Amino acid sequence: MDALLLSRVQFGFVITFHVLFPAFTIGLSSFLAFLEWRWLRTHLPVWRELYFFWQKIFAVSFGMGVVSGIVMAFQFGTNWPGLSRVAGSVIGPLLSYEVLTAFFLEASFLGVMMFGWGRISERLHFFATCMVALGTLFSTFWILASNSWLHTPAGFQVIDGVVHPVNWWRVVFNPSFPYRLTHMALGSFITTCFVVGAIGAWYLRGVHRDAGLRLLKLAVAFAAIILPIQIFVGDQHGLNTLEHQPMKIAAIEAHWHSEGEGKGVPLVLFTLPNAAQERNDHEIAIPRLGSLILTHSLNGEIAPLTSVPAQDRPPVTPVFFAFRIMVGLGTLMLVLAWVSVFAWWRGKLLQWRWLPAVWRWMLPAGFIALVSGWFVTEMGRQPYAVYGVLRTADAVGPQSALMTAISLAVYVAGYAFVFGWGIWYLVKIVKKGPQPYDEGPSLAHGERTPARPLSAADESIEETK
Amino acid sequence: MMDLSTVLPVVWFGVIGFGVLMYVVLDGFVLGIGILAPLRQDEAQLDLMMNTAAPIWDGNETWLVLGGAALMAAFPVAYAVVLSSLYLPVLLMVMALVFRGVAFEFRFKAHRSRRLWSNAFAAGSILAAFSQGVILGALVKGLPIADGVYVGGAWGWFSPFSMLTGAALVFGYALLGSTWLILKTEGHAQALARQLTRPLAVVVLVFMGLVSAWLPSLDSRVMARWFAGDAFLWLLPVPLLVLGVSAALWSAAMSARSDLLPFLLAMALFVLGFAGLVLGMWPYLVPPTYTIWQAAAPESSLVFTMVGLAVLLPLVLGYTVWSYRVFRGKITAESGYH
Numbered sequence: 086m087d088a089l090l091l092s093r094v095q096f097g098f099v100i101t102f103h104v105l106f107p108a109f110t111i112g113l114s115s116f117l118a119f120l121e122w123r124w125l126r127t128h129l130p131v132w133r134e135l136y137f138f139w140q141k142i143f144a145v146s147f148g149m150g151v152v153s154g155i156v157m158a159f160q161f162g163t164n165w166p167g168l169s170r171v172a173g174s175v176i177g178p179l180l181s182y183e184v185l186t187a188f189f190l191e192a193s194f195l196g197v198m199m200f201g202w203g204r205i206s207e208r209l210h211f212f213a214t215c216m217v218a219l220g221t222l223f224s225t226f227w228i229l230a231s232n233s234w235l236h237t238p239a240g241f242q243v244i245d246g247v248v249h250p251v252n253w254w255r256v257v258f259n260p261s262f263p264y265r266l267t268h269m270a271l272g273s274f275i276t277t278c279f280v281v282g283a284i285g286a287w288y289l290r291g292v293h294r295d296a297g298l299r300l301l302k303l304a305v306a307f308a309a310i311i312l313p314i315q316i317f318v319g320d321q322h323g324l325n326t327l328e329h330q331p332m333k334i335a336a337i338e339a340h341w342h343s344e345g346e347g348k349g350v351p352l353v354l355f356t357l358p359n360a361a362q363e364r365n366d367h368e369i370a371i372p373r374l375g376s377l378i379l380t381h382s383l384n385g386e387i388a389p390l391t392s393v394p395a396q397d398r399p400p401v402t403p404v405f406f407a408f409r410i411m412v413g414l415g416t417l418m419l420v421l422a423w424v425s426v427f428a429w430w431r432g433k434l435l436q437w438r439w440l441p442a443v444w445r446w447m448l449p450a451g452f453i454a455l456v457s458g459w460f461v462t463e464m465g466r467q468p469y470a471v472y473g474v475l476r477t478a479d480a481v482g483p484q485s486a487l488m489t490a491i492s493l494a495v496y497v498a499g500y501a502f503v504f505g506w507g508i509w510y511l512v513k514i515v516k517k518g519p520q521p522y523d524e525g526p527s528l529a530h531g532e533r534t535p536a537r538p539l540s541a542a543d544e545s546i547e548e549t550k
Numbered sequence: 551m552m553d554l555s556t557v558l559p560v561v562w563f564g565v566i567g568f569g570v571l572m573y574v575v576l577d578g579f580v581l582g583i584g585i586l587a588p589l590r591q592d593e594a595q596l597d598l599m600m601n602t603a604a605p606i607w608d609g610n611e612t613w614l615v616l617g618g619a620a621l622m623a624a625f626p627v628a629y630a631v632v633l634s635s636l637y638l639p640v641l642l643m644v645m646a647l648v649f650r651g652v653a654f655e656f657r658f659k660a661h662r663s664r665r666l667w668s669n670a671f672a673a674g675s676i677l678a679a680f681s682q683g684v685i686l687g688a689l690v691k692g693l694p695i696a697d698g699v700y701v702g703g704a705w706g707w708f709s710p711f712s713m714l715t716g717a718a719l720v721f722g723y724a725l726l727g728s729t730w731l732i733l734k735t736e737g738h739a740q741a742l743a744r745q746l747t748r749p750l751a752v753v754v755l756v757f758m759g760l761v762s763a764w765l766p767s768l769d770s771r772v773m774a775r776w777f778a779g780d781a782f783l784w785l786l787p788v789p790l791l792v793l794g795v796s797a798a799l800w801s802a803a804m805s806a807r808s809d810l811l812p813f814l815l816a817m818a819l820f821v822l823g824f825a826g827l828v829l830g831m832w833p834y835l836v837p838p839t840y841t842i843w844q845a846a847a848p849e850s851s852l853v854f855t856m857v858g859l860a861v862l863l864p865l866v867l868g869y870t871v872w873s874y875r876v877f878r879g880k881i882t883a884e885s886g887y888h
């Protein structure tokens with residue numbers, strides 16, 4: 086493999102790893118704000134217990150998000166100096182705004198949120214939680230502005246091979262940005278929602294039944310409302326892409342050749358795309374349905390892959406399958422949410438035993454859909470790093486293949502180690518469940534339970550079964 | 551009137567210098583805690599040492615991210631060429647920071663695996679400090695660049711000089727860490743920190759002397775100005791101040807009068823060393839290839855980011871100070887235990 090391919094694999098690996106955590110913490114921080122708000126309003130102990138329970142999970146996930154983010158901030162320089170030289174004038178300022186509006190806000194208020202309970206008023210503490218949540222959303226805003234600009238660049242001129250921004254409003258609010266931002270933000274909320282629901286469903290079997298039912302119902306209600314919105318936004322996003330990156334849509338649909346005048350575009354349900362011979366093997370397709378979805382008419386045309394030279398096409402197979410995984414999971418989540426609402430309405434939420442079981446199985450569904458979505462987007466942008474402006478091959482740096490292989494191996498090994506332990510601790514926290522009288526960690530004695538009349542002795546998580 | 555394209559890069563040079571300095575002193579003392587971790591008397595003492603930084607370390611590290619992002623925004627050419635040249639040291643630094651960072655979250659959740667994360671914290675901190683020193687040294691020494699692309703191969707950053715600066719920074723951060731612990735702890739932990747401060751101060755001073763003596767012989771022409779004409783007289787106050795501050799630190803380390811003073815003096819030492827280097831590099835950002843004007847981004851990027859910085863940085867500094875105030879005072883082992 087050459088340095089270019091290895092660099093692409095490395096970038097894909099480290100950012101996929103990174104985004105797993107933000108995807109979860111963007112939703113979870115808002116959920117924490119919701120829980121603390123319920124506590125402030127009702128002062129029912131269960132809300133406080135739930136708050137501090139999820140706060141522990143948040144802290145571990147956020148920590149992994151932060152450290153893997155530090156890696157990201159240097160990838161553009163170490164592996165893609167060509168991209169930085171040509172488009173650093175756009176990515177750099179947007180990333181700087183992200184640091185100034187989001188990262189400092191999250192980091193500073195996170196400390197207060199984690200360790201400030203008892204040192205400041207409850208209202209001020211709630212304010213800190215809200216600032217962390219707001220920070221994650223600001224973060225989403227700026228990083229997606231820069232990413233969207235790579236897909237649909239606007240508001241600039243190229244002078245001497247370097248991008249000179251002329252209209253910052255158009256740079257930030259580039260054509261695909263509104264769709265991408267909404268789709269990603271909703272995707273994060275969905276990801277968190279299915280984790281919350283799965284853990285709630287799991288608690289139905291043990292001592293945390295009450296808390297479990299509360300969590301499951303919250304997740305069901307939220308999922309039932311948000312999934313149709315996400316599917317609608319996804320559809321609109323696709324139409325926007327058809328306008329700006331037609332080859333990405335052609336790859337998503339594995340659409341190699343025009344069917345001929347007036348025959349429309351089929352919807353390919355399954356196939357093994359064959360790039361060498363520019364056709365689909367073992368295709369199962371529904372005639373004209375593709376046209377209906379993409380052009381809202383039965384014989385609308387979209388540009389086929391063969392309308393551009395082979396070196397200008399994205400890889401078809403991964404884009405095709407990743408898209409189907411995302412849409413398949415989205416549909417499955419919608420069905421589950423609506424069936425659950427129906428069961429709840431009929432008072433059968435707990436009677437239908439298989440229903441909580443399915444919720445448990447769906448714990449990773451959000452993560453998988455979200456990462457698949459990114460694979461569609463990013464591989465579909467190839468062979469460009471900045472669509473139509475800079476080819477990925479011209480963005481890569483002078484590092485040798487060997488060096489890139491070494492760094493990739495270091496990241497894979499290091500992340501596997503850290504991630505393995507992180508999951509282990511998360512499982513421990515979940516097994517222990519919400520604790521009465523929990524007031525979060527204290528600086529005076531680490532993570533142990535505060536000395537209180539009824540609390541168990543200070544114990545670390547590993548000691549409990 | 552000077553035109554914008556002359557002035558803006560100068561302002562940005564100052565901004566990035568400020569960001570890097572903030573990072574060095576703020577994360578410096580947190581890394582310092584980790585560098586000192588192997589000297590702890592028991593795990594409870596390390597709990598205490600880490601708790602002095604637990605609520606704020608993330609904010610401190612964020613200055614590094616600001617440094618990286620601002621460098622890309624204002625000097626994309628420098629960002630591209632410096633980071634791609636320093637491929638391996640940067641890899642080492644970020645991986646070390648990964649292990650150091652997760653140790654904060656994992657260690658308090660662990661029981662049997664606690665030692666593992668204590669060691670990850672220590673090793674991560676030492677390696678991160680060392681690689682940062684190496685990066686600084688390689689930059690100051692000068693990177694082989696032709697036609698805007700790095701041509702030095704995998705080991706172009708390696709030199710006796712960059713190894714020296716790597717070691718120097720480890721001890722420098724350790725000094726920041728020990729003076730921070732004097733401020734934030736009491737009892738045994740504080741006594742240990744006091745004991746370490748004097749020898750560390752001496753070692754740091756020796757390193758500063760060695761690095762300064764080496765600088766004029768580097769081929770990157772850094773520090774050339776120090777010895778051109780009568781510039782030396784103008785810049786003389788810097789080394790004199792360093793000596794004065796070191797002397798004050800020597801006596802403050804063991805004095806019970808103020809627990810804050812040693813920390814302030816250690817920070818002053820860093821500010822002076824940094825100022826000396828920056829004055830010596832000027833006007834090069836990537837010596838001896840790019841001056842700040844040659845590396846600067848298009849004007850519209852410089853202006854757009856400057857506006858955000860002017861509005862947001864005071865706000866950031868404001869709530870950072872507030873969060874330090876929430877956690878002011880000593881961190882004690884006993885309070886709260888029953």
Ligand code: HDD
Nearest residue numbers: 093096097100101104228231232459463464467469470477
């Ligand atoms: C602001 C920039 C940015 C953001 C937010 C993302 N990406 Fe990206 N991605 C890039 C900027 C980028 C890039 C630097 O521009 C790459 C490297 C080479 C290329 O063509 O695009 C890239 C490539 C790239 C590849 C390799 C594609 C290929 O070479 O075939 C994958 C799999 C991902 N990314 C995955 C992701 C995921 C899972 C993201 C979710 C957060 C993500 N990217 C967000």
Ligand code: HEM
Nearest residue numbers: 106107110147150151154155157158188221224225612615
């Ligand atoms: C190449 C792209 C990216 C870079 C350079 C990057 C950089 C970073 C950095 C440096 C941090 C740590 C901040 C700190 O010190 O507190 C971070 C954390 C974070 N990032 Fe990213 N990031 C990227 C992609 C993304 C994406 C795609 C998202 C989501 C939409 C995202 C959302 C977040 C959030 C919410 C955090 C806070 C930590 C957490 O929630 O786990 N980032 N990122």
Ligand code: HEM
Nearest residue numbers: 265268272275316319320323326412415454455458459462
């Ligand atoms: C079920 C219906 C869905 C449709 C029709 C749909 C549609 C799309 C399309 C067309 C893209 C590619 C955008 C591009 O051109 O770059 C995309 C990307 C993406 N999708 Fe979906 N999606 C659906 C469900 C989901 C779900 C359930 C999630 C996550 C929980 C999700 C997360 C993402 C993400 C993270 C991206 C990449 C970021 C972006 O480009 O916005 N999608 N989606």
